[in-house]
Amino acid sequence: MSAGGIDYGELMQMALRGVMQSALEIAMNEGLPGNHHYYITFKTEHPGVEVATHLKAQYADEMTVVMQHQFEGLTVDKDGFAITLRFNRKPERLIIPFDAVTAFVDPAVNFALHFQPHGDEEDGESMPQPEGALAPPAAERDGQTAGEDGDAPAEKGTVVSLDAFRNKK
Numbered sequence: 001m002s003a004g005g006i007d008y009g010e011l012m013q014m015a016l017r018g019v020m021q022s023a024l025e026i027a028m029n030e031g032l033p034g035n036h037h038y039y040i041t042f043k044t045e046h047p048g049v050e051v052a053t054h055l056k057a058q059y060a061d062e063m064t065v066v067m068q069h070q071f072e073g074l075t076v077d078k079d080g081f082a083i084t085l086r087f088n089r090k091p092e093r094l095i096i097p098f099d100a101v102t103a104f105v106d107p108a109v110n111f112a113l114h115f116q117p118h119g120d121e122e123d124g125e126s127m128p129q130p131e132g133a134l135a136p137p138a139a140e141r142d143g144q145t146a147g148e149d150g151d152a153p154a155e156k157g158t159v160v161s162l163d164a165f166r167n168k169k
Contacts (some may be wrong), residue, residue: 046100
């Protein structure tokens with residue numbers, strides 16, 4: 001709880017991370033249905049992240065991985081997930097705590113969640129930014145998407161602020 005009472009931003013962030021966790025659990029138990037695929041952006045230096053040294057050197061701050069056709073060994077628990085993806089046709093095991101994730105996108109249904117990693121709160125705010133329209137993760141916008149070999153980049157979209165739909169009095 002924050003000094004001023006209930007930290008609704010943190011409560012909302014936890015709930016939205018639960019949405020991501022549930023989506024990953026579906027993929028773990030049933031595979032990805034239809035055209036669903038995930039772009040997951042995370043902080044590579046966040047505590048608990050385990051990534052091969054050469055990948056961390058290439059993506060020193062942030063990395064976006066793609067879960068689509070060629071992933072193996074997906075496991076999900078209450079703290080995060082582990083997955084084996086191919087980079088230049090070589091399998092690499094990644095361990096990613098949910099707190100390290102900054103974006104979770106499913107372009108198949110135009111769904112995106114954006115998070116501020118724990119410990120990076122600005123001015124005490126930790127409000128996540130759920131987006132109704134697709135917003136490609138930062139690494140993808142910079143042409144640094146990693147993961148599935150040969151995947152086409154996600155379709156570009158527009159970020160829509162929720163403030164645009166609020167009544168102004």
